[in-house]
Amino acid sequence: MVRPERRTVRDLRRGNRAVLLRALYFAGPTSRHELTALTGLSAATVSNVTGDLLADNVIVEAGLVDSDGGRPRVLLRVNPTYGFAIGVDVGETHVRVELFDLDMNELAKSEFALRPGGHEVDVVVRHILSGIDAVVADSGVPPSKVLGVGVGVPGIVERGPEAMIHAQTFGWDSVPLGTLLRAGTPFPLHIDNGAKTMGQAEMWFGAGRGSRHAVIALIGSGVGASIIADGVTYRGANSSAGEWGHTKIAIGGRDCRCGGRGCLEAYIGAEAVLERAGIDVDTSTEQAAFAELVTSGSPVVDETVEFLGAGLANLINLFNPERIVVGGWAGLLLGQHLLTTIKQKAAENCLTQPYSTASIVLGRLGPDAVALGAATLVVDEFLLSTTSSSVSREPAVS
Amino acid sequence: MVRPERRTVRDLRRGNRAVLLRALYFAGPTSRHELTALTGLSAATVSNVTGDLLADNVIVEAGLVDSDGGRPRVLLRVNPTYGFAIGVDVGETHVRVELFDLDMNELAKSEFALRPGGHEVDVVVRHILSGIDAVVADSGVPPSKVLGVGVGVPGIVERGPEAMIHAQTFGWDSVPLGTLLRAGTPFPLHIDNGAKTMGQAEMWFGAGRGSRHAVIALIGSGVGASIIADGVTYRGANSSAGEWGHTKIAIGGRDCRCGGRGCLEAYIGAEAVLERAGIDVDTSTEQAAFAELVTSGSPVVDETVEFLGAGLANLINLFNPERIVVGGWAGLLLGQHLLTTIKQKAAENCLTQPYSTASIVLGRLGPDAVALGAATLVVDEFLLSTTSSSVSREPAVS
DNA sequence: TGACTTTTTTCAAGATATAGACTATGTATT
DNA sequence: AATACATAGTCTATATCTTGAAAAAAGTCA
Numbered sequence: 001m002v003r004p005e006r007r008t009v010r011d012l013r014r015g016n017r018a019v020l021l022r023a024l025y026f027a028g029p030t031s032r033h034e035l036t037a038l039t040g041l042s043a044a045t046v047s048n049v050t051g052d053l054l055a056d057n058v059i060v061e062a063g064l065v066d067s068d069g070g071r072p073r074v075l076l077r078v079n080p081t082y083g084f085a086i087g088v089d090v091g092e093t094h095v096r097v098e099l100f101d102l103d104m105n106e107l108a109k110s111e112f113a114l115r116p117g118g119h120e121v122d123v124v125v126r127h128i129l130s131g132i133d134a135v136v137a138d139s140g141v142p143p144s145k146v147l148g149v150g151v152g153v154p155g156i157v158e159r160g161p162e163a164m165i166h167a168q169t170f171g172w173d174s175v176p177l178g179t180l181l182r183a184g185t186p187f188p189l190h191i192d193n194g195a196k197t198m199g200q201a202e203m204w205f206g207a208g209r210g211s212r213h214a215v216i217a218l219i220g221s222g223v224g225a226s227i228i229a230d231g232v233t234y235r236g237a238n239s240s241a242g243e244w245g246h247t248k249i250a251i252g253g254r255d256c257r258c259g260g261r262g263c264l265e266a267y268i269g270a271e272a273v274l275e276r277a278g279i280d281v282d283t284s285t286e287q288a289a290f291a292e293l294v295t296s297g298s299p300v301v302d303e304t305v306e307f308l309g310a311g312l313a314n315l316i317n318l319f320n321p322e323r324i325v326v327g328g329w330a331g332l333l334l335g336q337h338l339l340t341t342i343k344q345k346a347a348e349n350c351l352t353q354p355y356s357t358a359s360i361v362l363g364r365l366g367p368d369a370v371a372l373g374a375a376t377l378v379v380d381e382f383l384l385s386t387t388s389s390s391v392s393r394e395p396a397v398s
Numbered sequence: 399m400v401r402p403e404r405r406t407v408r409d410l411r412r413g414n415r416a417v418l419l420r421a422l423y424f425a426g427p428t429s430r431h432e433l434t435a436l437t438g439l440s441a442a443t444v445s446n447v448t449g450d451l452l453a454d455n456v457i458v459e460a461g462l463v464d465s466d467g468g469r470p471r472v473l474l475r476v477n478p479t480y481g482f483a484i485g486v487d488v489g490e491t492h493v494r495v496e497l498f499d500l501d502m503n504e505l506a507k508s509e510f511a512l513r514p515g516g517h518e519v520d521v522v523v524r525h526i527l528s529g530i531d532a533v534v535a536d537s538g539v540p541p542s543k544v545l546g547v548g549v550g551v552p553g554i555v556e557r558g559p560e561a562m563i564h565a566q567t568f569g570w571d572s573v574p575l576g577t578l579l580r581a582g583t584p585f586p587l588h589i590d591n592g593a594k595t596m597g598q599a600e601m602w603f604g605a606g607r608g609s610r611h612a613v614i615a616l617i618g619s620g621v622g623a624s625i626i627a628d629g630v631t632y633r634g635a636n637s638s639a640g641e642w643g644h645t646k647i648a649i650g651g652r653d654c655r656c657g658g659r660g661c662l663e664a665y666i667g668a669e670a671v672l673e674r675a676g677i678d679v680d681t682s683t684e685q686a687a688f689a690e691l692v693t694s695g696s697p698v699v700d701e702t703v704e705f706l707g708a709g710l711a712n713l714i715n716l717f718n719p720e721r722i723v724v725g726g727w728a729g730l731l732l733g734q735h736l737l738t739t740i741k742q743k744a745a746e747n748c749l750t751q752p753y754s755t756a757s758i759v760l761g762r763l764g765p766d767a768v769a770l771g772a773a774t775l776v777v778d779e780f781l782l783s784t785t786s787s788s789v790s791r792e793p794a795v796s
Numbered sequence: 797t798g799a800c801t802t803t804t805t806t807c808a809a810g811a812t813a814t815a816g817a818c819t820a821t822g823t824a825t826t
Numbered sequence: 827a828a829t830a831c832a833t834a835g836t837c838t839a840t841a842t843c844t845t846g847a848a849a850a851a852a853g854t855c856a
Contacts (some may be wrong), residue, residue: 007414012410036552165750229634236719238718247712250649310649314712317641320636321635322639351656
């Protein structure tokens with residue numbers, strides 16, 4: 001129960017360095033003067049720390065700005081090519097690997113299709129590893145400047161060096177993906193659930209910006225959520241927090257592919273919705289069929305919205321977020337046509353006080369932001385703990 | 399999105415002082431030597447900081463302990479009479495005010511009955527204020543040594559100096575309890591939802607000890623929960639997080655007293671359970687009737703357990719806690735007789751991975767721990783920020 | 797009494813942030 | 827062109843902080 005930490009006087013420096021770098025990253029080009037206000041540090045310290053960071057080439061100058069009859073301000077910014085982050089999206093139908101600079105410009109991309117049901121561990125691992133090699137080669141980035149690799153995968157990811165994964169839809173039961181990948185790449189690894197990486201992408205660059213308490217609801221074939229508590233992804237004791245899709249919304253209700261009954265996913269997951277509407281599809285035709293269904297006026301859609309509203313209301317009652325972001329390809333389709341109704345159903349099923357402070361909005365990054373979000377895991381770590389010694393190379397997984 | 403903080407070198411001292419005091423508080427009598435291990439601080443710093451704390455009389459020596467043929471260790475402990483905390487429980491039927499020393503020994507107590515439905519704001523405020531005066535007078539504690547007053551109330555409590563309260567069961571809509579109380583007492587105030595204060599009591603002294611991620615489920619006439627994330631009560635954007643009782647467990651289900659339909663509370667709240675069983679009671683006979691019903695083998699009880707299991711499973715899926723504590727008078731009655739079945743129903747409705755890491759246990763403090771928990775709010779603040787200058791007296795509410 | 801053990805304190809060294817003086821680099825005015 | 831003024835950024839002296847190592851304290855054991 002010993003909550004606060006911190007110890008030596010050196011941690012102070014590390015901490016302030018991180019504060020400053022973070023402020024700089026999210027505020028864009030900023031003068032030293034403004035940074036004092038943004039960070040609360042004294043001008044002297046800002047000068048000090050930025051001096052360090054400039055010497056390390058972590059930040060660079062970015063032009064001047066006039067200042068009403070005085071010495072012009074020198075703008076500073078994070079050096080976008082100080083390091084590079086790789087993001088991997090392991091999805092139902094594909095493995096996608098992308099390489100970004102620190103501005104999150106995509107510099108290279110590599111994609112592998114997975115045949116339906118073809119989720120053998122060794123195949124996926126091989127795709128990831130050769131994807132990493134490919135994007136590094138294509139981009140021409142020297143390997144020493146790769147800060148790390150973030151991987152977004154389905155299912156539950158245990159924290160720790162092994163990064164043990166449990167993913168029912170893939171038939172993965174206790175797969176030590178961290179161990180397997182580390183055998184094939186020297187880069188630091190950050191493995192996390194895909195819904196959580198996508199949630200972080202929306203928080204950093206999408207509809208979640210500016211909020212500290214948010215829930216990103218992801219509705220695709222399956223249903224998941226990413227919970228942001230006080231600006232940080234909430235993981236719980238074993239990183240499986242946010243399994244919204246399998247919360248029960250009806251006792252003894254419809255069978256769910258998880259083996260349970262009455263799960264929310266069995267009512268609002270695209271696969272389940274199409275099944276309920278009696279539409280037979282495979283993974284290739286699923287999205288088109290769902291899009292058509294949404295605009296068809298079918299009572300199944302009304303029912304889906306009813307369940308979705310109740311599900312969102314439950315999230316609001318339990319987490320009291322400022323913002324709910326509805327994402328995932330099916331969620332976006334539903335939201336584009338029916339957001340007003342969804343909000344109304346949420347209001348009906350929610351206590352008024354928490355509902356009144358929560359805004360429900362659509363995701364802005366599209367369904368392909370998993371890899372981007374995975375790469376932000378690398379950047380997050382970089383912003384938190386870049387030491388004076390350049391790029392570190394110890395095997396780390398978080 | 400600037401997450402980390404901390405600045406000057408003085409914050410370091412404050413932080414380390416808090417770390418040490420906290421370790422000492424929860425570990426009980428401890429030597430300086432052990433404290434180095436517990437806090438990670440060097441022996442020199444421990445000596446330094448404990449010297450300060452001893453000089454301030456915040457901690458005191460507590461005997462010697464032999465040490466295998468060397469200098470004996472001096473045990474240190476928090477001075478239980480350095481300051482005192484007052485806890486207030488505002489319940490449906492009573493207002494209870496208790497005064498504790500820092501060891502949480504109850505030194506004085508004052509209780510006022512509320513007649514059914516008699517929850518007028520001014521009556522409650524008057525009871526609280528005269529209760530405070532009474533316990534201070536009875537205990538003989540000098541007012542200057544009262545560290546503050548914690549108040550646990552029903553409903554949603556907005557953070558801030560006003561401590562605006564929304565409590566449907568009391569008919570309170572936007573009552574600025576903080577403002578009202580501060581007009582009548584000089585002590586620093588900490589106002590929070592009663593379920594949350596009780597949760598903190600279970601975490602500090604009850605069934606939650608030792609866990610960092612936990613949910614305390616409170617089942618009485620109504621239903622609530624307190625969520626502990628990483629050792630801290632999770633409050634969300636406006637302190638209303640944890641409204642478990644009004645999450646929907648059945649679309650279009652039973653009417654709930656909140657005005658909604660299909661709320662969990664409408665199935666497992668004691669009032670609702672008795673209603674479903676066709677038993678007519680008032681608040682005075684409710685508990686006895688419920689106790690009898692639980693052992694009667696009624697199918698209503700089986701159904702209740704089914705819903706309770708599903709509700710707990712939803713908490714586990716969403717929060718991934720290490721521990722679920724079932725408390726509240728009705729929860730304790732159910733748990734004492736049916737814990738095995740409850741666990742089984744939770745397992746049936748939960749993903750296996752998160753279920754396997756969550757233990758479901760009964761609360762250990764009984765239903766009257768709200769005032770104790772409210773007092774821990776005061777102590778928590780004390781442990782976090784006791785400065786060299788003795789007891790502070792600025793009006794503060796958190 | 798002296799050797800030994802263990803705990804605690806003292807002391808000097810190294811590191812940090814800050815306030816305030818000082819320097820740098822503009823514009824406006826004479 | 828010279829001077830005054832305004833704003834941005836750096837430098838210096840100072841007060842704190844934690845720490846490792848040495849010293850002191852307070853016992854046991856032979």
